[in-house]
Amino acid sequence: MLVTPVSGNGHKRQCIFLRGPTRLTQSVDRTEEDGSFDVLGEKIDLGGRSRLLWFVLGICAARVRSAELETEMRFMILVKATKDSEAGKMPSPQLLADMGKFNQELIAAGVMLDGGGLHPTSKGARVIFSGKERTVTKGPFAHVNELVSGYWIWKLNSLEEAIDWVKRCPNPMLETSDVEIRQFYEVEDFASSTAKT
Numbered sequence: 001m002l003v004t005p006v007s008g009n010g011h012k013r014q015c016i017f018l019r020g021p022t023r024l025t026q027s028v029d030r031t032e033e034d035g036s037f038d039v040l041g042e043k044i045d046l047g048g049r050s051r052l053l054w055f056v057l058g059i060c061a062a063r064v065r066s067a068e069l070e071t072e073m074r075f076m077i078l079v080k081a082t083k084d085s086e087a088g089k090m091p092s093p094q095l096l097a098d099m100g101k102f103n104q105e106l107i108a109a110g111v112m113l114d115g116g117g118l119h120p121t122s123k124g125a126r127v128i129f130s131g132k133e134r135t136v137t138k139g140p141f142a143h144v145n146e147l148v149s150g151y152w153i154w155k156l157n158s159l160e161e162a163i164d165w166v167k168r169c170p171n172p173m174l175e176t177s178d179v180e181i182r183q184f185y186e187v188e189d190f191a192s193s194t195a196k197t
Helices: 050-071 093-108 159-168 187-196
Strands: 002-008 011-019 024-026 028-030 036-039 042-045 073-080 112-117 125-130 133-138 148-156 179-183
Touching (some): 073 112, 159 179
Antiparallel strands (some): 002 011, 011 024, 028 036
């Protein structure tokens, strides 16, 4: 638990947060008019003036959340295709169960934003751009090891965290497989690029 002192109008106040596995999370809920608050089921008395205290707590939460957003990054985790996935071979019941458990761990940790599996490229198409011309090519496509059969989108603080999570993942295929980690560009990246020009 993190207790942050805040001063205002000659009075000292405290902001209480729970430190999560990867970031600070506000964990304070107003419960009583006597100025007490409930923190994960534990009643904390901050001593009257409930409206003012709640206002200060809200400001602190916003500042902490703003700091979080500056460090959090989004990553796309690309599961590369194999001969089996391109043939439409479905995962075994055991692999489905193991992957479901892993996904629940991602969700519980607040890491997973999205994810899904893709049909073989035989059910897909490509559109090639050349000036004003558009050429459509139907699948299947060659170079299986360069194709994608599934993905996740994760929110983490570093590439190292993403690598650690991928290493905990069950082998997503029934054979040797390849998982690639790529970081998203964020709005701030484009803003800094524009400022340099």
